[in-house]
Amino acid sequence: MVIGIDIRPLIERQLTGVGYYIYETLVNLFELDRQNQYKLFYNSFKIPPSVLVEHLAKFNNVELRVFKKPSKILNFGLVFFNRPYLDKLIGGCDLFWFPNLNFWSVSPGCRTIINVHDLSFKKLPWVCSGKMRLWHHLVRPEQKIRQAEKIFTISQNTKNDLITSYGLPVAKIEAVYPGPVAGPFSAIPTEPLPLPANYLLYIGTLEPRKNIEGVIQAFALLERADLHLVIAGARGWLYKKIYSLARQTKVSERIIFLNYVSHASRQYLYQNARALVWPSFYEGFGFPPLEAMACGCPVITSANSSIPEAAGRAALLVDPYNVNEIKEAISLIISDDRLRESLVHQGYEQVKKFSWSKSAGEIKQIFDQLKPA
Template identity: 30%
Template sequence: MKIGIDARAAIWYRGTGIGTYTYQLCRHLYDVCKQEELRFFWPGDEFRNLHITQDDVFRQVEQNKDRFWEEIHIPQVIQKENIDLYHVPQNGIGLPYPKECPLVATIHDLIPYIYPETVGKGYLKIFLEEMPRILEVVDHVIAPSHCTARDLEQIAGVPRNKITVIYEAAEPIYQPMDRERARLFMKERFSVDKPYLLYVGGFSPRKNIRLLIHAFHQVRRYLPEEYCLIIPGKQSKEYNDLESMVAALRLQEHIRFLGFVKVDELPRIYNGASVFVYPSLYEGFGLPPIEAMACGTPTLVSNVSSLPEVAGDGALLFSPIRTEQLSELIYAVLTDPELAAELGRKGLQRARCFSWRRAALTTRDVFLRLR
């Protein structure tokens, strides 16, 4: 059986949830499959970025990112390579047409249906136009959580027997390290010389950063020492609104937007944090909390969508509409060393329940059932 994977997101969207998923899935499928079974459809010749030495599994395809969603060339490549099954990891967008072989799509979430106002207009248009056809023609759907699986059933009408839930995981780079060295890195690299709270995950309104800023504003004055709130991430149009909000609350000296940071810097940023807070209104899985927990950082997450399912007992939960509740949890963790230590241990234990190798093995099982 020869399996084709649309692997372009692994390089184009590295550092995002879909990019991380595609990167790690390809990397571990390479380890658990026979090499002759795989063909990674790849942009350009940057094969080494996946840390796979055998170039035979790669097939260069359309390199122009602006034409990423176009499908004209893919059926020809599938025929030429005698592909028996084709998998599209990025929500099925770019699925080949006409259909030349069994198709699998990973649908990470249905956010454009649930929170359309939080999605860019271009992607929203593509998603709403393409998703009905995608779900009709694919032979099987992979979902990253039971939450997403329920949405696929209830919102999109996908039969449950057509869905397999396969959890994601933190990348291996996320692990505990010396906290003082991590904080020294923060001081030298970003001039952060205070203990800090951390949020990672982008600036979409769906991420609900305003709640976190208000909660931090409420609790900051009651903490026994001066903390700051650190928010890394590539600036977007939503960033300007948040910056204005911070200025209105006179928190410019206490909230730091770091801008874009490299993936290999994030483990030290997580490890240096006193607490990680994830106030999102909706997630199909939610990698940042798992990354924080894998570093042993005390973690707080909102109690909606997939987050309670994923976090288990490894994080404390709060309502994403209750500022005071979040303020109280932040205060409790930052003023009770025993609670913080216990939460860090539970988070680390929970993060170890997830495995990219297991995800790859289960994905391969899905492929084999369809041959």
């Protein structure tokens, strides 16, 4: 069977959780499956293949198919004319997998699978910028969801959200858990990190959905002059409000902002932090809690959406809307060494429940079920 895969998220300069998900899934899938033929699609006018994309193309049954047009031109045609058919651009395929919501169109008879990582645009529209709301309007998620033959989610929570929001049949959706992105090994940061000896960590994009303001407010309530807060992540929508709030607190000199950090630096941050504080308002899975656990870092995170599926009982779960509760969890985790040790141990055990090779095996099994007769 010939399978097309949309890898456009992999050419972003700064990979997000979706980009890491696609890369890790495909590496494990290609190591497992040497029978099916894979065509990896992306479009770019100028950007050469990244190191990650080149690595994927080294497998014998994998080839790159690049459409050398900028996204604005490609997306314009897809939005207003439903053309070009992406399966035709790559020379034909039996099945096209889109691991993230995006602009696409395929010819009649081409079977499709899509990933829906979360329904934040529908469940919490207030956390989406005007630009992002317009993007979702043009992509038409509901049309894509109904058109696809199968839907992958990376949590049971998102599967349930799809069923309740769109009335989809249970059998159409497969919840396939991913693996952890970071591993528990010594990491040397690729850029200098101005880190204090004693710090709490938030890691991820700076945007309203992540509730970084709640983290800052909770940190400001602590009476620990020796403790710092390190906030690492790319600047997202309304990031200036987060910077402004930090400056207004009485603990502003103990709040350190790092921008987007490399994969190795993320591991270094986890390994040296007192705890990851990650009380997001909504997630389709939530990689940072598992990343932190894999690196021996105790976790405080939210008791909502899919996050308890990832964190299990290996984290302190809080109400993200309750700043006092976040503050109390921080106080507990930094003052009780036995609790910290217990959470670290439970974290290592929790990470073992998730495996990229298992995830790839489940995806291959579904591909095989859709083979042409």
